[in-house]
Amino acid sequence: MKYYLGVDIGSVSSNFVLTNPRGEVVEAIYLRTMGNPVQAVRQGLSMVMKKYPETTIRGIGTTGSARRLAAVIMGADVVKNEITAHAVAASKFYPEVRTVVEIGGQDSKIIILRDGIVVDFAMNTVCAAGTGSFLDQQAMRLDIPIEHFGRQALKSKQLVRIAGRCGVFAESDMIHKQQMGYPVEDIIAGLCEALARNFLNNVAKGKDIQEPVVFQGGVAANMGMKQAFEKLLGKPVMVPQQYHVMGALGAAILASESITHRKGSRFKGCGFVLEGDFTTRSFECNGCPNMCEVVTIKRDEEVLAYWGDRCRRWEASLTEQRPALAW
Amino acid sequence: MKTIGIPRGLFFYYYYPLWRTFFEKLGVQVVVSAPTNRRIVDQGLLTAVNEACLPVKVYYGHVLDLCHRGVDYIFAPRLVSVEYRGYICPKFMGIPDMLRAQIPDLPPLIDIKVDLSRDERQLERDVFELGKLFGSDRYKVKAAWAAGQQELEEFRRIAAVGFPLNQAVTIWERAGEAPMASGDKTRLNPGGENIRTGGEASEATPRSSDLTIGVLGHGYSLCDAMVSMGLVRKLQELGARVVTAEMLKTDEVEAYASTLPKRMFWTLGKKNIGSALWMDEEPAVDGIIYLACFGCGPDSLVGEIIARRVVNTPFMMMIVDEHTGEAGVVTRLEAFYDMVARRKNAV
Incomplete structure (x- = not known):
């Protein structure tokens, strides 16, 4: 059997999905990035490799904010932005989907599809308030495991109104309400609704939200958020079974699409990923007054990639020496 | 020869050919600040008022760059309006004042007011006054202004062919250095x-x-x-x-x-x-x-x-x-x- 591996390295979680050639999920792994994407890639890959030998991997796709880093380390066949990856994955489960709401660790996005094609999308702009990491932080402050956060919200009979416009205001509002003695589940339910309201007013502003609506990303684990969206939209909201790894699934599907056009994967193999010592360093290039901050990715002493040089002189120096790395 | 510095920011990208030609015809040497780099941005951020938008902050960086080059004057016009019944963002009106308030040891600013919202008479008067500063008479100023307008039109023609303004500025400058028939300029590949x-x-x-x-x-x-x-x-x-x-x-x-x-x-x-x-x-x-x-x-x-x-x-x-x-x-x-x-x- 041959498989495709999708890797989604996000700010909070790192996800790995192995699909068969029909695009069905055979393995899904959800890990915390813990601020160390290289470690996350290694850990995820070694977990996959325990069950599926290296030779069964036919192609690799990466997405998420560390998609380029992951691609360099592993040798990916496709590097794709999160919007496309999420849309592709949602269409896989729900071919009729017309709206995708995705809330991750630092990003939140809405994707509008018509007949399986993305026709519009929006992402949060300069502010990450109301995304997963804020919920994480609040769960920690209230000493409730984040996994139980949604369940708590569902217990609420009468939610408390929380200001959702800004994370700082939301937190102080929550503390005020808590110090007035409101039950914690009502505060949590209020927070969920505030975040959903904020999402609809900001990210989804002016978008034509039509059914079916699919809610995915790490925050979709929170039943309180699902309920809040259903209440505010007045429409049923579906959460796919693999909601937490949809980006990785999309990357795997995209990898399978690209491999059919080309032979052989660029996967560098397990040994390459698991054994070497990967380091990221940056330096200020003095070649011109731009003083670009150039990032260097190394495996032991071997330079894998240079990023950030606006003139591309560093990047080009690499591809000229070793054409094999020109991706 | 006196030198005048033009900051490479804000309306530079719309009017530079006019300004440069005008000053050069008056016998003034034009110095342009460096293309925006990290140092210019950082200096601008440090100096400018907090509430300003990024392009205004970057403009400060360009003015500081010119200060370091020791120019005799800095050209920072007070732009109010560049067309009949149309206006520019109010921050542009205050640019000369903001610069003076925040940058000590600023060379003299040439902060000629440009307000074409009603008519061109006031601008004409001010342009003649400006000419006097560099010892030019009315006829010379008029000729310099006309030459500037002509170059501005040439520049706009280049942009219209299919070049973003910054590329059009470069092409216009190169064309000035190595004169070619005006047809040649447009033969270049569109952006x-x-x-x-x-x-x-x-x-x-x-x-x-x-x-x-x-x-x-x-x-x-x-x-x-x-x-x-x-x-x-x-x-x-x-x-x-x-x-x-x-x-x-x-x-x-x-x-x-x-x-x-x-x-x-x-x-x-x-x-x-x-x-x-x-x-x-x-x-x-x-x-x-x-x-x-x-x-x-x-x-x-x-x-x-x-x-x-x-x-x-x-x-x-x-x-x-x-x-x-x-x-x-x-x-x-x-x-x-x-x-x-x-x-x-x-x-």
Whole structure:
């Protein structure tokens, strides 16, 4: 059997999905990035490799904010932005989907599809308030495991109104309400609704939200958020079974699409990923007054990639020496 | 010979050929600040008022760059209006005052007021006064001004062929250094033709999709690669043909802008709205991106009007500020490009 591996390295979680050639999920792994994407890639890959030998991997796709880093380390066949990856994955489960709401660790996005094609999308702009990491932080402050956060919200009979416009205001509002003695589940339910309201007013502003609506990303684990969206939209909201790894699934599907056009994967193999010592360093290039901050990715002493040089002189120096790395 | 410094920011990208020609004809040596680099941005951020938008802060950096070069004067006009019944963002009016308040040991500022909202008489008077400063009589000033206007028209012709303003400035300058017939200037490849591809090409749908993306926003943000994070170049590298407001016919843009129920009184806002509506109805334009700077007053309105009125073409608003991490910009551009490409292939 041959498989495709999708890797989604996000700010909070790192996800790995192995699909068969029909695009069905055979393995899904959800890990915390813990601020160390290289470690996350290694850990995820070694977990996959325990069950599926290296030779069964036919192609690799990466997405998420560390998609380029992951691609360099592993040798990916496709590097794709999160919007496309999420849309592709949602269409896989729900071919009729017309709206995708995705809330991750630092990003939140809405994707509008018509007949399986993305026709519009929006992402949060300069502010990450109301995304997963804020919920994480609040769960920690209230000493409730984040996994139980949604369940708590569902217990609420009468939610408390929380200001959702800004994370700082939301937190102080929550503390005020808590110090007035409101039950914690009502505060949590209020927070969920505030975040959903904020999402609809900001990210989804002016978008034509039509059914079916699919809610995915790490925050979709929170039943309180699902309920809040259903209440505010007045429409049923579906959460796919693999909601937490949809980006990785999309990357795997995209990898399978690209491999059919080309032979052989660029996967560098397990040994390459698991054994070497990967380091990221940056330096200020003095070649011109731009003083670009150039990032260097190394495996032991071997330079894998240079990023950030606006003139591309560093990047080009690499591809000229070793054409094999020109991706 | 006296030297005058022109900061490479704000309306530089719209009027530099006029200013440069005018001053040179008066026998003044023109010094332009360096293309925006990290040092200029950092100095601008340190010096400028907090509430200003990024392009204004960067302008401060350019003024400081000129101070270090020891020029005799700095040209920082007080721009109020550059056309009848049209206005420029109020921050431009206050630029000379803001500079004087915040930069000690500033060389004398030439802060001639440009207000064409009613007529040109006041500007004419001020231009003659300015000429006197450099010892020129009325006839010489008149000739210098006329020569400047002529170069400005030449520059606009270059831009209209298909070059973003910053590229048009470079071409205009090169043309001045090595004179060629005016026909030759337009024979150059329109923007993007000789831009290198490859690199990150695998991140997006291949070039064969051949998309045309309209890019709007204030010229001084779009043309400054540090402010726009290389938006135009990134799109060109993805394989898109970029169309900007300057490449459209002025009268057509005006006609589309006048379909608004109320006249837009910001000159650049009007230009952007008119261009957006034109692009929205033009089948050859596959997508429109509007670049706004965080905290821009006019754009909070103009961007919103465009977002609501562009109905046929995919539209994306991008907001940039001081951050240097490009990941957010890259993700959005690639996603937009993919969307437009997949959509086009599906039709």
